Amino acid sequence: xxxxxxxxxxxxxxxxxxxxxxxxxxxxxxxxxxxxxxxxxxxxxxxxxxxxxxxxxxxxxxxxxxxxxxxxxxxxxxxxxxxxxxxxxxxxxxxxxxxxxxxxxxxxxxxxxxxxxxxxxxxxxxxxxxxxxxxxxxxxxxxxxxxxxxxxxxxxxxxxxxxxxxxxxxxxxxxxxxxxxxxxxxxxxxxxxxxxxxxxxxxxxxxxxxxxxxxxxxxxxxxxxxxxxxxxxxxxxxxxxxxxxxxxxxxxxxxxxxxxxxxxxxxxxxxxxxxxxxxxxxxxxxxxxxxxxxxxxxxxxxxxxxxxxxxxxxxxxxxxxxxxxxxxxxxxxxxxxxxxxxxxxxxxxxxxxxxxxxxxxxxxxxxxxxxxxxxxxxxxxxxxxxxxxxxxxxxxxxxxxxxxxxxxxxxxxxxxxxxxxxxxxxxxxxxxxxxxxxxxxxxxxxxxxxxxxxxxxxxxxxxxxxxxxxxxxxxxxxxxxxxxxxxxxxxxxxxxxxxxxxx
Amino acid sequence: xxxxxxxxxxxxxxxxxxxxxxxxxxxxxxxxxxxxxxxxxxxxxxxxxxxxxxxxxxxxxxxxxxxxxxxxxxxxxxxxxxxxxxxxxxxxxxxxxxxxxxxxxxxxxxxxxxxxxxxxxxxxxxxxxxxxxxxxxxxxxxxxxxxxxxxxxxxxxxxxxxxxxxxxxxxxxxxxxxxxxxxxxxxxxxxxxxxxxxxxxxxxxxxxxxxxxxxxxxxxxxxxxxxxxxxxxxxxxxxxxxxxxxxxxxxxxxxxxxxxxxxxxxxxxxxxxxxxxxxxxxxxxxxxxxxxxxxxxxxxxxxxxxxxxxxxxxxxxxxxxxxxxxxx
Numbered sequence: 043x044x045x046x047x048x049x050x051x052x053x054x055x056x057x058x059x060x061x062x063x064x065x066x067x068x069x070x071x072x073x074x075x076x077x078x079x080x081x082x083x084x085x086x087x088x089x090x091x092x093x094x095x096x097x098x099x100x101x102x103x104x105x106x107x108x109x110x111x112x113x114x115x116x117x118x119x120x121x122x123x124x125x126x127x128x129x130x131x132x133x134x135x136x137x138x139x140x141x142x143x144x145x146x147x148x149x150x151x152x153x154x155x156x157x158x159x160x161x162x163x164x165x166x167x168x169x170x171x172x173x174x175x176x177x178x179x180x181x182x183x184x185x186x187x188x189x190x191x192x193x194x195x196x197x198x199x200x201x202x203x204x205x206x207x208x209x210x211x212x213x214x215x216x217x218x219x220x221x222x223x224x225x226x227x228x229x230x231x232x233x234x235x236x237x238x239x240x241x242x243x244x245x246x247x248x249x250x251x252x253x254x255x256x257x258x259x260x261x262x263x264x265x266x267x268x269x270x271x272x273x274x275x276x277x278x279x280x281x282x283x284x285x286x287x288x289x290x291x292x293x294x295x296x297x298x299x300x301x302x303x304x305x306x307x308x309x310x311x312x313x314x315x316x317x318x319x320x321x322x323x324x325x326x327x328x329x330x331x332x333x334x335x336x337x338x339x340x341x342x343x344x345x346x347x348x349x350x351x352x353x354x355x356x357x358x359x360x361x362x363x364x365x366x367x368x369x370x371x372x373x374x375x376x377x378x379x380x381x382x383x384x385x386x387x388x389x390x391x392x393x394x395x396x397x398x399x400x401x402x403x404x405x406x407x408x409x410x411x412x413x414x415x416x417x418x419x420x421x422x423x424x425x426x427x428x429x430x431x432x433x434x435x436x437x438x439x440x441x442x443x444x445x446x447x448x449x450x451x452x453x454x455x456x457x458x459x460x461x462x463x464x465x466x467x468x469x470x471x472x473x474x475x476x477x478x479x480x481x482x483x484x485x486x487x488x489x490x491x492x493x494x495x496x497x498x499x500x501x502x503x504x505x506x507x508x509x510x511x512x513x514x515x516x517x518x519x520x521x522x523x524x525x526x527x528x529x530x531x532x533x534x535x536x537x538x539x540x541x542x543x544x545x
Numbered sequence: 546x547x548x549x550x551x552x553x554x555x556x557x558x559x560x561x562x563x564x565x566x567x568x569x570x571x572x573x574x575x576x577x578x579x580x581x582x583x584x585x586x587x588x589x590x591x592x593x594x595x596x597x598x599x600x601x602x603x604x605x606x607x608x609x610x611x612x613x614x615x616x617x618x619x620x621x622x623x624x625x626x627x628x629x630x631x632x633x634x635x636x637x638x639x640x641x642x643x644x645x646x647x648x649x650x651x652x653x654x655x656x657x658x659x660x661x662x663x664x665x666x667x668x669x670x671x672x673x674x675x676x677x678x679x680x681x682x683x684x685x686x687x688x689x690x691x692x693x694x695x696x697x698x699x700x701x702x703x704x705x706x707x708x709x710x711x712x713x714x715x716x717x718x719x720x721x722x723x724x725x726x727x728x729x730x731x732x733x734x735x736x737x738x739x740x741x742x743x744x745x746x747x748x749x750x751x752x753x754x755x756x757x758x759x760x761x762x763x764x765x766x767x768x769x770x771x772x773x774x775x776x777x778x779x780x781x782x783x784x785x786x787x788x789x790x791x792x793x794x795x796x797x798x799x800x801x802x803x804x805x806x807x808x809x810x811x812x813x814x815x816x817x818x819x820x821x822x823x824x825x826x827x828x829x830x831x832x833x834x835x836x837x838x839x840x841x842x843x844x845x846x847x848x849x850x851x852x853x854x855x856x857x858x859x860x861x862x863x864x865x866x867x868x869x870x871x872x873x
Binding site for chain 2: 348350369370371373374380382387388389390391392393394398401402403405406409412413414416456
């Protein structure tokens, strides 16, 4: 049998950062004209593997083969020269330039030393025509929708003769018909012999576009399989693994803890395409998990409740009374607190000290006349630091210097100082080590025990299952399922509920 | 069980703490004070014979610095909130003219009110355009610079407008309290109030938070639009007071008073350790920044440098100081 030559192949790739090994002996291959899905949980090593192929990282050991030949990829330029293109999740385009200018950024066609704009436009037009995409090369990228950004990214890679495209969650920011168009484009690219590495957690998509799938777990390859020979359940199990961490198991809370009183009730809430007719209740002492895929509208719901995005229709009642949630300020006054998704951008002022960050929502509390009572502020900050076990030597130093876990504790402590009755936590343990994670989860349980209502969003299902008394499944901006914790057998069944696949 | 001497175990820990303290001590934050002392000592040694250290000369430095210091206090709030105000110099000019004209027609109190009103109106327009329409403050205040100075020139037909009210002239600039020129008193009052408001009030913290990370501040319930509006309002009102200080000292209003002060004020603020990108700032630092500029001007004059040479040296010193103060 004539062995088909692989477009890209890695052999025995290992990578460690200092003492931490993130990839161990990974063999991975992509055939020509193949769509190869890559899946794995957080920290499984997907992005590290992709960064090695793109020349961002150098492997500690192992080889990379392009078209069957061993190559050294030591920079992004090397990877590009070898024909590897990335369609970035966070798009890497210059919004003020046109489509054509972006496509040829850095490799502009020249005539007599000057940029030949007309040549660039006509070549861009040719690439777009080959993609069978209706896009004006002279349009300014900043004025186009996200779907067109993505197309421009793909065109940019193709114009630079990429034969392998890496797409990381390419549909996360697309509407349904745009997704369909992307899939059609992927089919056309395949038929031209272009290989695609498709990173996604969505089983329906993977089955739709991919030929094979490789699942990584804990930096090792678990398996590679033809999709026709495996089931979604097997893949989900592979991603999730069977390991049970003691800290992350559900402890049924005593019955009395979830109280009768309804703290927060949403009635037919509407706000844009990602929050559609959402109704639910949150009781005092209850922890409700929001499960959904990236882009399903979980974060948008949190933003609406906290007054960052405007409510277009429907009501929110707090303790039975209609609440005004038109700004974060009013939401805080109504007793809400939001621990935002991105602590570095939304939760903290990184260059300010730990103490200043902690006190920011509490300034009204440490006033003496018109002035701030700095001594009282110091004492209040110290007590918050102690209560939340923030490990910090000097609270006067910038919060930027703390570890991710400790930064997250500062965000939590900052909000709990305000004594909110309803807490919304968006990915509260993202980028936090396992020890701190279980500590934070314990605190969350403790907060509910004190009679607060907690709404928790997490992409990590073990975590969600460990703390939630009830899980709401969000899909396309709507709540499609309301599952009491005891009705969810395990992570796999939650995963399947989120995917909308019934075993 | 043996008892250990607590002092013996404490000592290494203390040493560690001291070493840690020195390492933690970010000397870059104090560059302005170090620079001030160095430059002062340099001139004192070099120009001691030319009367640099005479009380008269020192008071002179303070008076000459006072108006810039006042403007720079307002500017510290603006820059701390990650905005900029280029219109302060021309607001000072317009305020001097408006106050002078109103004093001669309506009297002292209406004149002062009219001067302040210039600041309120210009500041409100600047603030509204920046916070409501989201136009960058650089552009809004650059435009306003032209509008204000043009208005001042137009309504006076380019001529100085004399002020004959001695009370006004004495309060705003010409008078003195004992040996202390009243200008210096104004500057000290502005710095003290500014330092307390920025460092010790809820508003000040919210200004710094808005400048440090607007998204996080917004998520914390701070009304960042209101903060952006008020810093520009404060800056313009303070500039209008500075305009009246010019008017009182020079006993007239003229559109040219304050010309170019926005750049001196920004230099003083940045020299004082306020981050040009917002989020960190101190008014006391700003005051020393203004003083350092005044000190350099005075020393270079005493050293007999020509004005062209002065400009070169002053520019080089400012760049050097900011380069030393930058973060690694």
